[in-house]
Amino acid sequence: MEQPTKLGQAGKALVIVVVVALVAYPLLGVIGTSLASQSDIITSNGLVLWPDHPNLDAYRTVFTGGVVTRALLVSLGVTLVGTLASLLCTIGMAYGLSRREVVGSRFILMTALFTMLFHAGVIPNFLLVKELGLYDTFAALVLPTMVSAFNLVVMRAFFMNLPEELYDAAKVDGAGDFRILVRIVLPLSKAVIAVVGLFYAVAYWNAYFNALLYLGDNDKWPLPMVLRTFVLQGQSLADGSVGEATSPQQAVQMAVLVVAVVPILLVYPFLQRFFTKGVLTGAVKG
Incomplete structure (x- = not known):
């Protein structure tokens, strides 16, 4: 060069x-x-x-009322549980789809890719969630978006790039698919797991549309919904003590925004070194 x-x-x-x-x-x-x-x-x-x-009057105002504190805990719980569940499902599906001997793997892969091009729409999704009894539950924030087709394709490509000799050697030693996945594939896939995990975590942390559709109880709102309602629409956070705060309204709005942004800013530096390696290796087949 x-x-x-x-x-x-x-x-x-x-x-x-x-x-x-x-x-x-x-x-x-x-x-x-x-x-x-x-x-x-x-x-x-x-x-x-x-x-x-x-x-720090604005931050005292934000955390005194309890609305932001409750929403922050909801967002943390949904992000942690959702990211873990999504990673488990994506890893399992990606490993199965990366093995050519699995019957029907191509059909399942095409079905997953189909969802990237066509979406059922808001009304069918809402009716499905309601019929399954998930309306106004935290599960509605996780289950409808548990597996991302893009993340599935990236992880599958990464698994397919691993040397086939590793699989053959493990099978000769008597290892089954689960043991191969846990003992061989996952230790070699830390980069792509970190990247996909970051994608899922950011998506769950920033998601507000599912909460807007599927949650009728304001006490279950995650932080992005509070942020949207209070900062963008200008509504009050008050549930008692917040309404009597003496700090400027604009300062309080910016404090809520900082609270929503800081957690992701704190997590990202620890995963940054995996980002380029995970995306490039998982996206290139050859």
């Missing part, structure tokens, strides 16, 4: 700086506004990058 020129390196550095600035500016604005006082918000026309009078 040719060595990059100084002009090329400067261009890449400029692009990186611009991208970082585009990402960091709104993030700093949200954090700064959540810490700002009313006078800081008025002076800065609503967007505070560096508050002159920083305080």
